[in-house]
Amino acid sequence: MSDLQSQDYVRRSATTMTPPMARSHEDQVAKLIDVSRCIGCKACQSACMEWNDLRPEIGHFEGSYENPMDLGPSVWTLMKFNEYENEQGNLEWLIRKDGCMHCEDPGCLKACPAPGAIVQYANGIVDFISDKCIGCGYCVKGCPFDIPRISKTDHKAYKCTLCSDRVTVGLEPACVKACPTGAIMFGSKTDMTHWAGERIEDLKSRGFENAGLYDPPEVQGTHVMYVLHHADRPSLYSGLPDEPRISPVVQAWKGILKPLAVIGIAAAALAGFFHWVTVGPNEVQDEDEAEADRAMREVEEEEKSP
Amino acid sequence: MTRPKRAFTRYTTLNRVNHWINAGLFILLVLSGLSFFHPILFFLSGLFGGGQWARAAHPWFGVGLVISWIGMFIQFWRTNLFNRDDIAWSKAIVQVATNNDEHVPPIGRNNSGQKAVFWAMTLLIPTLFVTGLLIWEVYFGQATSIPVQRVAVLIHSLAALGAILVWVAHVYAAIWIRDSVRSMTQGYVTPGWAWHHHRKWFYQLASGQRAKTDPRKNP
Numbered sequence: 001m002s003d004l005q006s007q008d009y010v011r012r013s014a015t016t017m018t019p020p021m022a023r024s025h026e027d028q029v030a031k032l033i034d035v036s037r038c039i040g041c042k043a044c045q046s047a048c049m050e051w052n053d054l055r056p057e058i059g060h061f062e063g064s065y066e067n068p069m070d071l072g073p074s075v076w077t078l079m080k081f082n083e084y085e086n087e088q089g090n091l092e093w094l095i096r097k098d099g100c101m102h103c104e105d106p107g108c109l110k111a112c113p114a115p116g117a118i119v120q121y122a123n124g125i126v127d128f129i130s131d132k133c134i135g136c137g138y139c140v141k142g143c144p145f146d147i148p149r150i151s152k153t154d155h156k157a158y159k160c161t162l163c164s165d166r167v168t169v170g171l172e173p174a175c176v177k178a179c180p181t182g183a184i185m186f187g188s189k190t191d192m193t194h195w196a197g198e199r200i201e202d203l204k205s206r207g208f209e210n211a212g213l214y215d216p217p218e219v220q221g222t223h224v225m226y227v228l229h230h231a232d233r234p235s236l237y238s239g240l241p242d243e244p245r246i247s248p249v250v251q252a253w254k255g256i257l258k259p260l261a262v263i264g265i266a267a268a269a270l271a272g273f274f275h276w277v278t279v280g281p282n283e284v285q286d287e288d289e290a291e292a293d294r295a296m297r298e299v300e301e302e303e304k305s306p
Numbered sequence: 307m308t309r310p311k312r313a314f315t316r317y318t319t320l321n322r323v324n325h326w327i328n329a330g331l332f333i334l335l336v337l338s339g340l341s342f343f344h345p346i347l348f349f350l351s352g353l354f355g356g357g358q359w360a361r362a363a364h365p366w367f368g369v370g371l372v373i374s375w376i377g378m379f380i381q382f383w384r385t386n387l388f389n390r391d392d393i394a395w396s397k398a399i400v401q402v403a404t405n406n407d408e409h410v411p412p413i414g415r416n417n418s419g420q421k422a423v424f425w426a427m428t429l430l431i432p433t434l435f436v437t438g439l440l441i442w443e444v445y446f447g448q449a450t451s452i453p454v455q456r457v458a459v460l461i462h463s464l465a466a467l468g469a470i471l472v473w474v475a476h477v478y479a480a481i482w483i484r485d486s487v488r489s490m491t492q493g494y495v496t497p498g499w500a501w502h503h504h505r506k507w508f509y510q511l512a513s514g515q516r517a518k519t520d521p522r523k524n525p
Contacts, residue, residue, distance in 0.1 A: 056439035113342035114357050124418070134357030136342060137443035141456045150443055155358065249456040253463055262344045262466040266379075268471050272478035282405050282503075283484045289498030292508065296497060299512045 007276045011120035013112035024122035030189035031162060031173060033097050034194055034227040035098070035237065036203055037183035038212075040065065040079055040095040047178030051163065071098065073151035076160040077175060080238035094230075097184065100147045100160035102126045103222035107246035108157075110254050111142025119155075124189065124223040125162045133157050142254075144219060144244035162223065189210040192225060199227050218245040313494035314511050324377045326489055329372040332473065338364040339466055365442045372435045375427065382424060385415050391506065392418040412505035423476045430469040437462035 007085065008026065009019035015091045048054065056074040059067075065081040077099035084092045097199025106126045109118040119130035128139075128148075135155030139148040163173035171177075176186040185192060197215045203211035215221045226240070234240040317325070338360040341350035394411040395402070401409040418422075438452050440458035450458070462515035477496045480486045483503060489495045500508035 014348060018343055031496075036328075044398055073371035113345070113346055113348065115345055132357070134342065134351070134361045135443065136361050137441070137447055137455075138342075138459070140443075140447070141459055142443075146452060150447060156443070179464060193479075247453070247456050249453075249460050253460045255457075257460070257467070258344055261463065262346070264467065265470050265474065268474040270475060271482075275478070276482065279403065279405055281482055281484050282407070282498065284498045284502045286498075288502040289496060292497035293507070295501065296512045299509070303513065 007201060008122040009107055009119050010122050011106070013109045013115050013118040014115040019123065021120070021299060026122050027186065028122075028189040029126045029162075029167060029223060030124070030192040031102075031176065031224045032185040032192040032223065032227065033095065034183045034185070035096055036198075036199070036208075036227060036229050037181045038052055038079075038095045038097065039181055039183075040081060041177040041180060042067075042079050042091070043180055044097055044175035045075075045077055045079060047174040049074075050162070051166070051174035052076065052161070071147065071149055071159075073149045073153075073156075073158040075149075076158065078098070082236065082238045084236055092229075094237050096226070096240060098238065100126065100162070100224065101145050101219075101244075102160075102162055103144070103244075104220035104222065105246070107142035107144050107157075107219070107250060108139035108148055110246060111138040111141070111250055113138055121164065123167065125164045125167065127164050127222075128157055130156045130158070131280055142246065142250050144241060145247055183277075189221075189223065196227050197226065200231075203227070203229055214240070214243075216244050218243055309494050310496060312497055314497060314500050314508075315329055315493055316489040316495045316500075317493050319493065321381055322490055323491055324374060324381060328371065328374040328378055329480050331367050331374055332469075335368045335371060336466075336470055336473070338367065343463060343466075355462065362444070365438060365444075367488075368435060372431060375431045379428060383428075386421040386424040388418070388421055389414070392421065407502065413503075413506040413507075413514065414510070415504055417504070418473075419479065423479075427469065430465045430472070433465045434462060434469065437465065460480045 007020045007023040009021055010024060011017035025111060044049060049056070054074040054076065056068055056072055059069065061067075062069050066079065068075055068078070071078050077097055080096050080098045082094045082096075084094050086092050102125055106118070106120060107301065109126060112118045113136060114132050114134045116125065117129055117134070119127045119129060133156040135150055135157070137150050137157070139157050140146075140150065148159045150157050163171070163175075165174060172186040174185075176184045185195060187195075193213065193215070199212060200211045208229040210232040211227070211229050214226035214228050214234055216233060226234075226237075228237065230236050233242070235242050337350045338354055341354075341360050342348070342357070342364075342490045348357070351357045354360040354363050391413050395413045398410045401407070402417075402419075437458040439446055441455050441462060465468065480490070485495060485499055489499075497508065497512075500511065
């Protein structure tokens with residue numbers, strides 16, 4: 001969102017050179033969402049709208065607690081509700097705050113073709129620099145969590161910034177500030193992992209033996225983590241991916257094909273050039289014209305005297 | 307235009323206008339498409355007024371190309387059907403590539419390489435069009451699922467690579483075989499050119515002189 005702090009990049013989209021990173025000696029941060037403490041009040045959603053000045057269009061009631069029904073260019077975080085009947089036949093209301101996970105290895109950034117439109121700061125936050133966004137939607141294809149949304153108004157991609165503007169000046173994200181139960185915590189990734197460990201122990205002691213931390217290693221961990229009571233089945237929580245990974249199709253496209261294709265095209269052009277300077281052009285000679293004239297006369301004579 | 311009296315018509319005015327519309331759109335597509343394929347080529351988007359403009363314009367060039375290619379297909383498919391001569395000609399491809407034309411078997415109006423370019427584009431342009439629609443964010447961003455779009459964008463870039471390689475070969479061949487460019491700009495070739503490069507076509511034209519004045523009869 002903000003481009004105020006541009007000397008602590010660790011990753012920059014569509015960039016073949018090292019991004020400015022002199023001021024990158026900072027702690028990795030993380031937001032920890034403890035779903036077991038969430039009451040679904042949506043204060044985080046309101047706080048997000050308020051701090052970021054987002055006003056999504058008012059929709060219609062769709063028969064669900066989810067409101068609106070999906071993330072959008074102006075909906076950067078969204079409470080998702082799932083009613084799950086557990087093995088004992090009891091209802092569990094699984095509520096998850098959805099939004100950008102701030103992957104350590106961000107698929108959006110890998111797929112993005114616009115230099116500097118997606119960056120990752122040394123603290124781990126993945127940010128869209130909207131000014132440089134070209135609206136192609138490649139980030140949507142790169143993301144393993146289905147997070148970025150493209151605005152129909154300005155053709156830019158939007159998602160949670162982890163309040164990078166607040167974090168830069170030492171504040172916690174707006175959603176963290178607003179959460180009334182302390183279900184959303186923010187701090188260094190080490191501290192958050194440690195804190196999650198205590199919570200998980202507590203949950204296990206209360207019968208949630210599969211409680212655990214969601215910090216998926218397939219994307220080298222995330223800077224938004226969940227404490228889940230059912231960490232063995234993340235997909236229970238309104239489709240949180242069990243094994244989120246950058247699609248192999250995207251890897252083939254942006255990892256292998258991208259460099260090889262450019263080399264291939266350059267090689268083809270060079271092959272043409274060197275064919276030209278070795279074998280050389282194929283020119284019609286005067287003899288060809290003479291032969292052609294002779295052949296035409298022959299044909300003409302044949303036709304005259306059948 | 308100044309045109310020798312004995313010249314043969316190779317491409318009609320309609321052929322040529324269609325071809326150059328096609329070529330112009332193809333070049334615009336290559337430049338804008340490559341700009342968001344590899345970061346070292348992103349500067350090409352500046353030719354279109356920046357990244358947003360390149361992104362917005364690229365699909366419309368593509369729509370134009372498909373329409374233009376339909377015209378190309380209607381005009382050229384018949385002369386690009388493969389026949390027995392292509393087997394012999396293809397076997398002599400090394401002789402072709404080294405300008406040893408006396409060892410290359412006679413061929414009709416188009417040789418196997420030219421036919422291959424035509425059929426490759428006939429396959430690749432519709433592939434690019436369909437996959438391009440699937441990833442046309444503005445209008446079809448929500449029309450298909452994200453996994454489908456991922457496959458579409460991969461196929462789109464593979465097909466684009468294929469089309470660009472075919473195009474490089476096509477452009478180089480036009481430079482290499484002298485005076486072929488004139489056939490597509492001014493429409494004619496000399497009898498010697500036809501004799502040298504397309505001898506069977508030469509004999510067809512020579513034996514039917516009326517073909518010169520009615521190019522549509524050119525086989």
